[in-house]
Amino acid sequence: GAVVSQHPSRVICKSGTSVKIECRSLDFQATTMFWYRQFPKQSLMLMATSNEGSKATYEQGVEKDKFLINHASLTLSTLTVTSAHPEDSSFYICSARPTGGYYGYTFGSGTRLTVV
Amino acid sequence: AQSVTQLGSHVSVSEGALVLLRCNYSSSVPPYLFWYVQYPNQGLQLLLKYTTGATLVKGINGFEAEFKKSETSFHLTKPSAHMSDAAEYFCAVIYNTDKLIFGTGTRLQVFP
Numbered sequence: 001g002a003v004v005s006q007h008p009s010r011v012i013c014k015s016g017t018s019v020k021i022e023c024r025s026l027d028f029q030a031t032t033m034f035w036y037r038q039f040p041k042q043s044l045m046l047m048a049t050s051n052e053g054s055k056a057t058y059e060q061g062v063e064k065d066k067f068l069i070n071h072a073s074l075t076l077s078t079l080t081v082t083s084a085h086p087e088d089s090s091f092y093i094c095s096a097r098p099t100g101g102y103y104g105y106t107f108g109s110g111t112r113l114t115v116v
Numbered sequence: 117a118q119s120v121t122q123l124g125s126h127v128s129v130s131e132g133a134l135v136l137l138r139c140n141y142s143s144s145v146p147p148y149l150f151w152y153v154q155y156p157n158q159g160l161q162l163l164l165k166y167t168t169g170a171t172l173v174k175g176i177n178g179f180e181a182e183f184k185k186s187e188t189s190f191h192l193t194k195p196s197a198h199m200s201d202a203a204e205y206f207c208a209v210i211y212n213t214d215k216l217i218f219g220t221g222t223r224l225q226v227f228p
Contacts, residue, residue, distance in 0.1 A: 004159075006159070032214065034215070034216070041223075042220070042221070043206065043218045043219065043220045043221050044160075044206070044218045046215060046216070046217075049214075049215065091157070093159050093160070095160075095216070097214065105150075105162070105216060106162075107152075107159035107160040107161070108159050109158055109159040110157065110158060110159045112157060
C-alpha cells in the first residue's frame with residue numbers, strides 16, 4: 001500500500017534556528033501534499049497545501065515566511081520552520097495524495113518539534 | 117461554514133463491548149467521509165472511507181460505519197472492543213475541495 005515517510009520523527013532545536021522536515025511518498029507519486037499541525041490533545045489543523053512545481057497555498061493565519069514549504073518533486077515535500085520559537089513547538093504531520101487518486105490520503109508518522 | 121462534529125471527546129467501554137463513535141457533518145451536499153485512527157505520537161491511519169455506493173462501509177480492524185444522509189451522520193462502530201482499540205479517532209470530510217476537514221477527535225478508552 002501507499003507509504004509516506006516523514007523525517008525526522010523528533011527534533012529539538014534552539015530558539016532562533018531553523019528546522020527542516022521532510023515528507024516522502026515512497027511508492028507513489030504525489031502531486032499534492034498537505035501539512036498539518038497538531039497541538040496536544042487537539043485535532044489536526046491544516047497549515048498549507050503543497051503542489052509539485054508551484055507555490056504552496058497557506059491557510060488563513062499561517063505565516064508563510066515562517067513555515068516555508070517546498071515541493072520540488074513528485075515524491076518529496078519539505079516544511080522548514082524558520083527562526084523557530086518555543087510557541088512553534090508542536091506535532092507536525094504531512095499527508096500525500098497520489099496523482100490521480102482523489103480519495104487516497106496517506107499520512108506520515110509525524111514530527112515532534114521542541115524548541116528550547 | 118462547512119464542518120464536521122464529533123460528539124463526545126472521550127468514550128470509555130469495557131473490553132468486548134460495543135464501540136460507537138459519533139460523527140455528523142454539516143452540508144446539504146453529502147461530502148466524502150473518512151475515519152482515521154491515531155496512536156500516541158504517530159500519524160493517522162485510515163480505517164475506512166465513504167465516497168459513493170453502499171452506505172455501510174467496512175474498514176480495517178473490524179470497524180464499520182454507515183452513511184445516513186437523512187441524519188447527516190457517519191458513525192463508527194465495532195461490535196466488540198479490544199484493548200488495542202484504545203486510541204484517538206478522527207472523523208474527516210472532503211467537501212468541494214481536496215482538503216480534509218477534521219473533527220475534534222474522540223479518545224477511546226477500553227477497560228479490561
